[in-house]
Amino acid sequence: MGFRDIIKMGLILMTVCAVSAGALSLVYSVTKVVIDENARISDAKKLREVLPSAANFVEKEIKGRPLWIGMDKDGKEAGAVIKAAPRGYGGPIKTTIGINPDKTISSIAITKLDQTETPGLGVKITMESFRGQFKGKKGEELKLKKDGGSIDAITAATISSRAVANGVKEGWEWYVGEGQNVK
Amino acid sequence: MEKDKEPMLFLLTPSPHIRAEESVRGLMFSVIFALVPTALAGMYFFGVQAISTIAVATASSMLFESLYFRLTAGSAGRGPQSLGDGSAAVTGLLLGLNLPPGFPWWGTVIGSFVAIILVKHLFGGLGYNIFNPALAARVFLLISWPVQMTAFPKPSPMFGNVDAVTEATPLTAVKMLLLSHGSVKPVDSVTSNLNLFDLLIGNRGGSIGEVSALMLLLGGAYLIYRRTISWHIPLSFICTVGAFSSIFYLLDPAKAASPVFHLLNGGLFLGAFFMATDYVTSPINKRGMLIFGAGCGFLTAIIRQYGSYPEGVSFAILLMNMAMPLIDKYLSPRRFGG
Amino acid sequence: MDYTKTFTNGILKENPVLVLIIGLCPALATGSSMNDGFGMGVATTFVLVASNILVSMMRKYTPDSIRLPIFIVIISTFVTIVDYVMHAYVVELYASLGIFIPLIVVNCIILARAEAFAYKNSVFASTLDGLGMGLGFTLTITTLGAIRELIGNGTLSFFNRELFNISTSMNFQPALVFIMPPGAFIVIGFMIAGVRWALKRG
Amino acid sequence: MSLFQKIAFRGGVHLPEEKDGTNGLPTQTCPLPGKVVIPLSQHTGAICEPLVKSGDLVKKGQKIGEGKSFITSTVHASISGKVVDISPQPHPSGNNVPAITIESDGKDEWADGIAGTGDYLYIDPEKLRAIVLNAGIVGLGGAQFPTHVKLSPPKDKKIEYVILNGAECEPFITSDHRLMVEKPSEIIEGLKIIMKALSVRKAFIGIEKNKPDAISILKSQISNLKSQNMDIEVAPLDIKYPQGAEKQLIKSIVNREIPSGGLPMDVGVVVNNVGTAHAIYNAARHGRPLIERVVTVTGSGVKEPKNLLARIGTSLDFMIQNCGGFAGEPEKVIVGGPMMGTAQHTLKVPVIKGTSAILVFSKGSARADSDYLACIRCGRCIDSCPMGITPNLYGIYYERGMVDAAHSWNLMDCIECGICSYTCPAHRPLVQFIRGLKSEIHKKKKKA
Amino acid sequence: MLSAIIGLGALGCIFGAMLSLASKKFHVQLDPREEALIGALPGTNCGACGFPGCQGMAKAVLKGEAPTNSCTAGGAEVTQRVSAIMGVEAVIKEKEIAVIMCKGGRKEAKDRFRYAGIHDCKAASMIAGGAKSCGYGCLGLATCETVCPYDAIKMDGNALPVVDEKKCTGCGICAANCPKFLIKMIREPNQIHIRCNSLDKGAVTRKNCSVGCIVCKKCEKACPVGAITIRDNLAVIDPFKCDNCRKCVASCPTDTIENYYSGEPRFASLIEKQLDESQSNAAA
Amino acid sequence: MKEEGVVVETHGEFARVEARRGASCEGCAAKGACRPGGGDSMIIEALNPIRAKVGDRVSFELAPGALLKSTFLLYMMPVIFLVAGAVIGEEAARTYPHWGNKETLSILSGGMFFLISILALALLNKRLSKNVKLKPVIKEILSFKQRNG
Amino acid sequence: MIDNEMTWYMIALSAILVNNIVLIRFLALCSFFGVSNKIEVSLSMGMAVIFVMTLASAVSWAIWYFFLFPLKIEFLRTASFILVIATLVQLVEMYIKKTSPALYNALGIYLPLITTNCAVLGVAILIIDYKLGFLTSIIYTIGVAAGYTLSIVLFAGIRERIDMAPIPEILKGTPIIFITAGIMSLAFLGFTHLFGL
């Protein structure tokens, strides 16, 4: 096998690679649109879910922490949405928190994709029966009953439950302390 | 076959022609005997629930063992085996002692199955299993049913009413504090109101067999005195836990429990005297035993302090079981003249 | 050539996971529920069939000395396609399969079939072979997922829909260990034993 | 005081001694048997060729068999009478071995030319070796290794110590003990001969502490030796089996370890049994070949346990009858000690040079190992193995046919002391496994 | 898109060149026949062929170091397949079968002592040569049964091994492991065997065992083709002379000689028939 | 670790053995499917203390100690150098920010150190390959050449 | 989850124990089961994996940050990484073969096995997904490979023992070693979230 062969092999592989690259960029350009759209939709959906009273949202930022101000149909402020990622049993739990104008919690959202708790145990924090407890609460109420608040922990998943509660409370405190001042 | 009138033929065996009194069965029964005080203490504090859990564990282990023998009778490659060697009883008893009082009976039976069939016999039976059967079963149950495995009833001496009231074991309480990243209370809020005497006699929540440090020490001392086990593994295990928990305590007393607390709590004595010493799954040489014990101790301390489980003894022993073949291979005894 | 045999080989007799013991990582990692297992199986089957076809089509034009890189490029092209398509259209599945989708590239089954079969056989036979192997893989990993999900979670789900839930309907206490890593190893160990036993009996 | 008291070999076990039955009984001389069977192989090495034919008349002490190699020995008629048969006969080893059968004429006459030397201490070493060879002296400690070979160390090995082995560590046996108590001066004279032959100044007599009378008697006999430029010391030894095994003996007394595969002379030591020293004395002083020895007949199956001075070739049957016969039904008859002895299937087997004891277990008191479990890895065998090897592994390797693996784990160092089998709670016949593996290794070596 | 094509194309070009360079240095042609051969062999890796496992033999056959009929275990069928792959004519080795040269089971030959210890013949034979009263006889502890890789030996109720002629492949492993050297490998067509191994004098043998060869020489006289001779107190059959006429069987007073395997007598010509069949198979 | 092969040449104390991947691949389940690197056999020089002849099938072994030592040298040294280089690069970037981007510096310096170690190894190798201890040793003749086969 | 802020020993602990690549994360299983019959062999294999994986990560990192990412052709990641890895392995093989044939014999045979070891590609992708810096990537990679080495050596020790045990016929070989891996994995769960990892 001489030098020519080596060049030839390189060229053949190059052709294959080029064809492959072409095909891929085609697929990429098609799917990228869908992927981005999906991501946008799911984000927007979550915002709307935790703050149903708002019609659209404006993204703001305070000291590097993002915050979404909700506006109702009339352009009136309808509350805010913040995010938190407290450390649970299996890693961070991405929590989306909606806060009513009266500073009570409107709702919180955690999907299965947002967390890595143990299936069958900690994963129950994604269930409405747990998340629903936060509605309308604020301040010291946002703690587990064991810690003096009014949230029932999930059986055998105190750690996950406490993480969520503490995360929500911390986010709420931040909002009440600093986030409110954004305009 | 033999006619009565023919003179008896001489018996020929290879030398030696005498042997020590010890037998596998005798050793196993000495372990059972040494566990009696512990079991009684557990029964005293947890009443009927403890009795039934121990009974179900022991009986089902022996049942699975005899079932397995019946199923595989006549298959080649095995010497004679029978329930009579007592090893299944030890496994069952230890499994029972490793469970919380009142653990559901079906879970106990599954545990016995895991111990006897999955971990012991599928690996070749007595003498060949790599992992400690009772412990592997305990961890299997812990992972599978964490709720039931961590529901420890409050002790209620003298067959009092032990229903329903569960309480966190001291180690669990400490772990919850540690996992809350200091956001709740310092560690000594838990440890300071523990009564040393209660810890010693076993008046605390926990698995049936782990609560009474005194009875465990008694049994362990008996085993060492009878030379059923040697002191190497228990001593190095316990000392290492003591040493590392002291280090952690000195580093940050607010975030670590005291060494005394660590020594008296959890399954340390049960593990060190009765489970890490299981012949089959621990190194065979003395030097290896020291390393094995120290490894168990180190892992226990690390898991207790930094892991997500409140108790690390079971995991530590299982992990060291894995290293046992390597230890054995590279720490062979010193040969004469070499 | 016996096409039926070509097709059925991969299902039991030369089942990649259970008999050849290859392609273990995706099988174990993603076979924690029936749904994910099936998804992974289909994705792999697609890559397998597609690359088998292409390799077989190009076999006359592939120089021997660089066939390996060519196969790799072909395979990784299909894998990337699957990656993006899944990301676009089955987001949840995509999220739970995670890194194991790009890793289909290194799934030894695919390269092995390209080398050992497609490179030497006709397009039709290669298609069948890919389908058979893929089916064997999919069946295995779906079964594995089903067993683990049923015992470990008390449910069976398919296409993201829960078919039934014995933990609520029959008060079954699922054994969590089965959806955790140890369960995967243990279940597949018994599946291998089962297949061996079946093959031995004929 | 002296160094040996602190040093001990690693491993070993305390065995029940069981010596009370016979250690206080003075040696009795066994009556003359009507017939003796003298195997042509009573030693390590080449088997003897018979020097007589069927029908020949022989006298006590007459050489009747001779080997043709360096490592071999000679055998002698132990009674006077007529050779009636030369054919394979049962041997304590369990096999049938060519043997000369002599029927007694009842006269017990010495052969001609049996004559000793007065100044036996000054025999030329070369000549002494010839005397030892022609007296058929082999190790009486059990291994029956030809003693003249031990007395001829190669030039490059300097021998510093002679050790007399009076440990007698096996349970039941008391023959060396009786010999030491009854013939102390002969033993010491024998030792002196050995020391002279090897030109060694320093010697030890190792005796387990459970024989205080032997220790004190021998001590009293060696008090005035310094003048002869010889230093003999009695070394009381811990009571621990296998204290008498030469490697462990040397370790205990002079704290040297024979390297794997080595011999005592590699560490400058020669070890001889006390009986061997006694036999050397007899040969040098009186010209008497080795035709009798002390045998302990004991065990639960013997009516009157005794120490008998018996002619080589006397059948076990005859020995036991002279001890009052069996007590109850005998189940197991062993030649040698309970740890290393060989079980016999017939009482026709003769006493040979290495036979230190005949042990009879009556029904129910014998160990039968047909049921054993898998190794539970308790480590007892390893802890107590005096050679620091891994008996438990050998058992497993035998069962899996892994001969090479066993070889590489030092199998060949095993001295077959039997401790591992003794201690194993799973009742595994470890020594038998080891012997099986050793024979496979030898087979392989032969092939190669 | 363009950058993609150029990018990957460039990578491909470089790697293609590098790899072809590498493969040039490495390439060794693999013989596809090897795979086929391995497929044709039984795959038990018994080692009877003298090579390290089936793969070892395949390589040796390829290199011409081993004849195609080296696999004794596989017999005619495998030889024929291997030959077909190698494109040579099959020379089928006569199959050998293990024959146990002892009939003295528990009933016929008594023990002289009770043995306890490792339950296998090799170990037992180290204790006074084994418990059997006849020093040449079968110890009945099934070492041959354990070692046979083909499951061809089973102990019968009388503690004697029985060879399953269909399963036995003639590998000879049992013969090599019997400590009493009782197993002989004998050409398959031979069916008449003097199943005794005792070199004791007739009288001694008679005392020890009811079915042993007592050296009465009746079979020697009965044999019309002179296949039987007496050597060292034992009658022996020359397998190449014997034509399975069975006259000696009837003549033996102790029933030592026997038509070992049941069923139709197979004569020497059988091997030819086998050859014919395999060749017609090969043609098909 | 034992390997098997056939002696193709002998010279003095050494023999050249043609070895197959066989023994080590035996355990791997993927052996049927995998044809790594194309090559299937290679020639190794081994010590020949038992005087195997050309054509003999032999087993040979590299002493485990030597094996591990050389593995360590060959594989771990470059890795250690790479890490050291990367650390140095990163530290340098922290101390002298104007030298350049942290990542770039660390990858450059890592790569350089790596190359240095490879070069060093190549030099060292000349000596290593002369080291008899690192050569495999022929242990056993498995079967003699069949001269008339 | 690993990030750039973690100290090197935390990264290593996470990779070796808590998220052990084989027993917890299910990568590199084929060679884990394939080349674990002997302790020495698996140790050599482990070291070879450390070497190749580190090299592959370093090169992939460079390709990503200097080539794919700037050119906005991220979608070629899988294809170019695997191409790089395959080439790399062959080059390494060639290098060793040339410089030290003796060592090549002992070790080289395991190199090709690594090409199809999914952990190599897996780690290359993970360091990109985790957005790790160069040094962090290398440390993480070495940690992962060390975790592989640890488990394969332990496993080999256990397998040497299992090979001597009377395992029921039906489970002999592959099934029992899977069950063994299962119990090992069970024990490794004890490290779950150690140090909060």
Ligand SMILES: Cc1cc2nc3c(=O)[nH]c(=O)nc-3n(C[C@H](O)[C@H](O)[C@H](O)COP(=O)(O)O)c2cc1C
């Ligand atoms: C396998 C396993 C998984 C676990 N997963 C979680 C989890 O996801 N979330 C959680 O808070 N605790 C989890 N735990 C921790 C235990 O359930 C722990 O006992 C509990 O958090 C504290 O007990 P409590 O909630 O009953 O007070 C898990 C434990 C185990 C054994």
Ligand SMILES: Cc1cc2nc3c(=O)[nH]c(=O)nc-3n(C[C@H](O)[C@H](O)[C@H](O)COP(=O)(O)O)c2cc1C
């Ligand atoms: C082949 C062989 C050669 C021996 N050579 C000598 C020797 O030259 N000098 C010596 O003192 N002992 C020699 N011995 C004897 C041993 O040292 C030892 O005393 C004998 O084997 C019996 O010892 P035992 O009863 O402890 O097994 C030799 C033994 C054997 C087997």
Ligand SMILES: Cc1cc2nc3c(=O)[nH]c(=O)nc-3n(C[C@H](O)[C@H](O)[C@H](O)COP(=O)(O)O)c2cc1C
């Ligand atoms: C386990 C074991 C125990 C032994 N016990 C004794 C003993 O108690 N007395 C003794 O004289 N020889 C004993 N021997 C034999 C000695 O090792 C050695 O062979 C002997 O003392 C050499 O002397 P000899 O050649 O004169 O017999 C024993 C050997 C072994 C292997």
Ligand SMILES: Cc1cc2nc3c(=O)[nH]c(=O)nc-3n(C[C@H](O)[C@H](O)[C@H](O)CO)c2cc1C
């Ligand atoms: C000192 C000692 C400790 C033992 N510990 C255990 C144990 O922790 N777990 C267990 O299942 N069996 C234990 N056994 C019983 C037995 O050894 C065990 O079932 C074997 O592992 C089965 O092969 C023990 C036995 C003894 C003698």
Ligand code: SF4
């Ligand atoms: S017989 Fe051998 S292995 Fe057993 S204890 Fe004695 S020297 Fe050790």
Ligand code: SF4
């Ligand atoms: S004494 Fe017996 S059970 Fe104990 S380790 Fe030794 S062989 Fe095993």
Ligand code: SF4
């Ligand atoms: S033929 Fe040989 S191996 Fe078989 S049982 Fe008889 S003595 Fe044992």
Ligand code: SF4
């Ligand atoms: S071991 Fe004996 S019986 Fe079994 S196949 Fe081989 S030759 Fe035949």
Ligand code: FES
């Ligand atoms: S699939 Fe992961 S290494 Fe084979």
